Amino acid sequence: MRRTWTVLMVLLGLGLAQYENRLLVGFQESQAIFPGGGSVAFGPAKLIAEALGLGYLETTGRVYLSLGSRVAAFGINSQGADAVRLLNAYRSEGSLWVPVRELARNLELYYRNEYGASVLALRPARLLEVQRVLAGSTERYVLRFDRDVQVRILANNPPRLAMIGVRGVPDTPPASPISFSREDWGTEIYLPQGGDPPRLLFLPRQVIVERGGLSRLPRVVLDAGHGGADTGVVVGGLREKDLVLSVTQRLHSLLRQRRLEVILTRNSDRAVPLLARAQHATSAQVFISLHAAAGNRVTAFSHPEVQTLRLLEKGRELSARTPAHQRAILERFVAAPGSAARFAQRVSEGFATAGIVANTSQDAMYVLSMAGGAAILLEVGFEQLRTPQGREQVAEVLARAVFSYLGLPEARPTPNPTPAGGARP
Numbered sequence: 001m002r003r004t005w006t007v008l009m010v011l012l013g014l015g016l017a018q019y020e021n022r023l024l025v026g027f028q029e030s031q032a033i034f035p036g037g038g039s040v041a042f043g044p045a046k047l048i049a050e051a052l053g054l055g056y057l058e059t060t061g062r063v064y065l066s067l068g069s070r071v072a073a074f075g076i077n078s079q080g081a082d083a084v085r086l087l088n089a090y091r092s093e094g095s096l097w098v099p100v101r102e103l104a105r106n107l108e109l110y111y112r113n114e115y116g117a118s119v120l121a122l123r124p125a126r127l128l129e130v131q132r133v134l135a136g137s138t139e140r141y142v143l144r145f146d147r148d149v150q151v152r153i154l155a156n157n158p159p160r161l162a163m164i165g166v167r168g169v170p171d172t173p174p175a176s177p178i179s180f181s182r183e184d185w186g187t188e189i190y191l192p193q194g195g196d197p198p199r200l201l202f203l204p205r206q207v208i209v210e211r212g213g214l215s216r217l218p219r220v221v222l223d224a225g226h227g228g229a230d231t232g233v234v235v236g237g238l239r240e241k242d243l244v245l246s247v248t249q250r251l252h253s254l255l256r257q258r259r260l261e262v263i264l265t266r267n268s269d270r271a272v273p274l275l276a277r278a279q280h281a282t283s284a285q286v287f288i289s290l291h292a293a294a295g296n297r298v299t300a301f302s303h304p305e306v307q308t309l310r311l312l313e314k315g316r317e318l319s320a321r322t323p324a325h326q327r328a329i330l331e332r333f334v335a336a337p338g339s340a341a342r343f344a345q346r347v348s349e350g351f352a353t354a355g356i357v358a359n360t361s362q363d364a365m366y367v368l369s370m371a372g373g374a375a376i377l378l379e380v381g382f383e384q385l386r387t388p389q390g391r392e393q394v395a396e397v398l399a400r401a402v403f404s405y406l407g408l409p410e411a412r413p414t415p416n417p418t419p420a421g422g423a424r425p
């Protein structure tokens with residue numbers, strides 16, 4: 001094999017000049033470009049994501065490619081020289097190009113010049129162990145790897161997952177309910193039958209496959225925007241980070257009166273990385289990221305119903321071979337289509353009932369793009385948040401919207417909270 005390569009290198013080396021733009025991405029043949037006449041190679045962002053099975057999200061000003069918990073984010077520039085200088089993505093004639101070396105560095109990809117072409121590929125990965133963890137009502141399978149790995153759900157029950165680029169797996173005893181099958185793009189893992197559809201959680205060198213256990217309490221994640229050194233908007237001495245924390249804490253106590261699992265991404269004045277916020281969103285039936293803006297309007301943003309995570313080419317083939325009801329799971333996260341928009345609508349109607357003008361809007365946002373359920377980013381005008389009464393009102397509107405969306409009987413907010421399960425409409 002190595003001898004063949006050496007011969008190839010010599011042969012192709014002779015024609016080096018004409019091949020210098022060739023870019024091999026996984027098994028895909030492509031071209032690199034050099035914006036601004038510089039020496040920095042840029043590759044086609046979408047093709048790279050699809051060929052390597054990376055997560056992909058394009059927003060108006062930024063593009064994100066992810067591999068497990070690793071995310072490479074690029075600002076988008078249409079001036080070649082600026083894109084090179086800032087190592088931004090470069091938009092040219094409708095296509096988006098990313099600096100290949102920078103991408104490889106961020107995601108720890110293999111990137112080398114080999115026999116006259118640049119080769120960009122996943123490094124081979126090993127699954128080191130699979131651990132089953134029971135935490136309260138939740139069952140988790142923790143998959144530990146020797147690098148970050150992109151995993152996709154191929155089938156719900158029993159769960160079958162694609163571990164892209166994984167070449168090695170631990171030995172399992174013959175009677176183990178866990179089994180593997182080798183594919184040319186990586187390895188499939190089969191987990192035991194369970195109740196609920198699995199959700200994925202990406203952590204450094206780990207993927208957690210989680211499903212609800214016995215009690216199956218709906219999980220609501222409340223994300224107070226900003227925090228720590230990041231104050232957010234400041235209007236008349238009031239800081240966004242404080243106002244949104246106060247509302248989420250009030251909302252937390254309203255929701256906790258019912259049988260819900262409620263998680264706060266922060267419960268104090270501290271910084272929370274964007275990725276950590278987004279990871280919380282993957283496991284939530286309802287996710288509310290709360291922000292404040294000058295003025296008195298309320299806007300509920302939901303992520304547009306687009307395919308944010310592109311499947312790799314092999315995934316497409318798998319998809320064609322997969323029965324229709326499983327294909328739906330293969331092609332998107334667990335949320336039913338339109339669930340975020342439906343929840344945003346409930347929120348907006350709730351504010352209207354309280355006499356507050358509210359709009360809904362669709363915008364591509366990273367924190368929402370990883371959501372497993374209905375996720376919105378809510379911007380509330382400072383006018384609504386100025387007083388404790390105003391903040392309480394916002395929390396009450398949101399609590400009602402959550403109950404309504406989850407199909408729980410309406411709880412009338414009372415000054416003295418009723419004990420859990422005691423409220424009747």
Ligand SMILES: [Zn+2]
Pocket residue numbers: 225226232233240290291292
């Ligand atoms: Zn904000």
